[in-house]
Amino acid sequence: MGIEDNSEFMQALSKVRHDIERGVYLPNEKLQPLYEFAKIYQTSQEMMRAIVDQLVEERLVTRRLGVGVFVNPKPIYSSGIEELGSVSEMIKKAGKVPGTQFVAAEIVEPTKSDYNNFNYSDLKLIARVERVRTADGEPVVYCIDKVDNDVVPVGHIHRQDSIFNLIHTITGKQIEYAHAYVEPIGYHDKISQILNCSPDQSLLLLRQMHYTKDDEPILYSENYFRSDAFQFHVVRKRM
Amino acid sequence: MGIEDNSEFMQALSKVRHDIERGVYLPNEKLQPLYEFAKIYQTSQEMMRAIVDQLVEERLVTRRLGVGVFVNPKPIYSSGIEELGSVSEMIKKAGKVPGTQFVAAEIVEPTKSDYNNFNYSDLKLIARVERVRTADGEPVVYCIDKVDNDVVPVGHIHRQDSIFNLIHTITGKQIEYAHAYVEPIGYHDKISQILNCSPDQSLLLLRQMHYTKDDEPILYSENYFRSDAFQFHVVRKRM
Numbered sequence: 520m521g522i523e524d525n526s527e528f529m530q531a532l533s534k535v536r537h538d539i540e541r542g543v544y545l546p547n548e549k550l551q552p553l554y555e556f557a558k559i560y561q562t563s564q565e566m567m568r569a570i571v572d573q574l575v576e577e578r579l580v581t582r583r584l585g586v587g588v589f590v591n592p593k594p595i596y597s598s599g600i601e602e603l604g605s606v607s608e609m610i611k612k613a614g615k616v617p618g619t620q621f622v623a624a625e626i627v628e629p630t631k632s633d634y635n636n637f638n639y640s641d642l643k644l645i646a647r648v649e650r651v652r653t654a655d656g657e658p659v660v661y662c663i664d665k666v667d668n669d670v671v672p673v674g675h676i677h678r679q680d681s682i683f684n685l686i687h688t689i690t691g692k693q694i695e696y697a698h699a700y701v702e703p704i705g706y707h708d709k710i711s712q713i714l715n716c717s718p719d720q721s722l723l724l725l726r727q728m729h730y731t732k733d734d735e736p737i738l739y740s741e742n743y744f745r746s747d748a749f750q751f752h753v754v755r756k757r758m
Numbered sequence: 759m760g761i762e763d764n765s766e767f768m769q770a771l772s773k774v775r776h777d778i779e780r781g782v783y784l785p786n787e788k789l790q791p792l793y794e795f796a797k798i799y800q801t802s803q804e805m806m807r808a809i810v811d812q813l814v815e816e817r818l819v820t821r822r823l824g825v826g827v828f829v830n831p832k833p834i835y836s837s838g839i840e841e842l843g844s845v846s847e848m849i850k851k852a853g854k855v856p857g858t859q860f861v862a863a864e865i866v867e868p869t870k871s872d873y874n875n876f877n878y879s880d881l882k883l884i885a886r887v888e889r890v891r892t893a894d895g896e897p898v899v900y901c902i903d904k905v906d907n908d909v910v911p912v913g914h915i916h917r918q919d920s921i922f923n924l925i926h927t928i929t930g931k932q933i934e935y936a937h938a939y940v941e942p943i944g945y946h947d948k949i950s951q952i953l954n955c956s957p958d959q960s961l962l963l964l965r966q967m968h969y970t971k972d973d974e975p976i977l978y979s980e981n982y983f984r985s986d987a988f989q990f991h992v993v994r995k996r997m
Contacts, residue, residue, distance in 0.1 A: 529867075533870075536870070573869060576869065576871075577869060577870060577871050584947060600839065600940060600992055600994065601840065601992055601993065601994055601995065602994065602995070602997050603994035603995055603996050603997070604996075604997070628768075630812065630815065630816060631772075631775070631816060632815075632816050693996075694996065695995070695996055696993060696994060696995045696996065697993070697994045698991065698993055698994075699991060699992050699993075699994050700989065700990070700991045701839060701940060701962065701990045701991065701992060702942075702962075702985060702989075703941075703942030703943060703944075703960040703961060703962045703963075703985050704942060704944075704960055705942075705943075705944030705945055705958055705959070705960035706944055706958070708823060719944055719945070720944070721942040721943055721944035721960065722942060723940065723941075723942045724942075727994065746941060746942050750939065750941075751939070751940045752937065752938060752939045752940065753839055753840055753938050753940060753992065754840065754935060754936070754937060754938075755839065755840055755841065755842035755935060755936045755937075755938050755966065756840060756841070756842055756934070756935045757842050757843075757932075757933065757934055757935065758841050758842070758843070
């Protein structure tokens, strides 16, 4: 039985927790140094350290070694990972306005993975687009999209925010499902900087091949989601 | 049209790729410095840099800034994220022998999240266990498990590797499904070290509440998977 069964501890803990939840401290705000923070809540430094431990476990704050303790922002978007939506749709669902910053658009030779993913032999050139997707102007997702340039020529991709809609407009085909790999990314030299991530802010990468209802492979995407903005959940069942 | 449509490039690329795939370079092996590596394949340093770029994209190698280029190990385990198995089962499926190193076992007061997760008011004490799970002796998953100490007393948890089996033995109840949150972790001060991760090796955290077929919450787990050893995929469908 540790310090946790101390009612003074529980009372101070719930005061701090309540203050964070009702917004006394702002998302990403750095909390006062431990000795000052302890004074505010009239506890010892030792107890305040245990309180912060607990809040770290509850994911209300993050401790950055040698830097300080920061209030975690609430994710803007939480969704079942098995639900496929375009990034624009996900941002809209969260009540935010989606935007796009183009980083690059080019025509490239297919890589070995592209041949595997698109799985047809007459794949000649790939239209490859890199974009930053924003929510209310803030960068939250980095998207690398690849399509067969004979199906959706790269010049068309600038016209619309949603590649799902663009593919539908050009080909009449609708994306029905995707096979996705889920990968954690600690820090990406290029992408973390573009998404304004602090060094300890991680990304969730979904590498996904999209198919039409006739199982035709039509779009490959790598989406890097800022993990403080997007939260995914899943129901796992015993097989 | 970049350097990729150069047939010399494509030939050298496929030679290096082939050598990595057939095991000329071992998993986690550091490749020679660029100028030496270029010499071996009789290419220019510039072209070898483009080849390495491509192999990074194909996830065959990882570039650690200022350190070098390393061959990626193949994941030992790849599974649908919606399939719930115990960690022991997952390691066995990969043809490896699961093992356990106990880190801590203690009885603690429930946190606010515990009350939310277990969702009954007569929750008094939590049995909390931290373990390192190994595959053929190598640490691959860090597990924090919590159960109601009145249901599964903490003293019992040492006896068996699989908490799923232990819960079944003691209570007669079987775990049927879990609600899981999927979270990328860049570097965890404690856990990354215990799992022998290099600073750029990330972890996938599944925070999951397990239920019986009668929807009774029975086990809360946080599993930190080394991302080079475990790979998860999911089929995402349009709603």
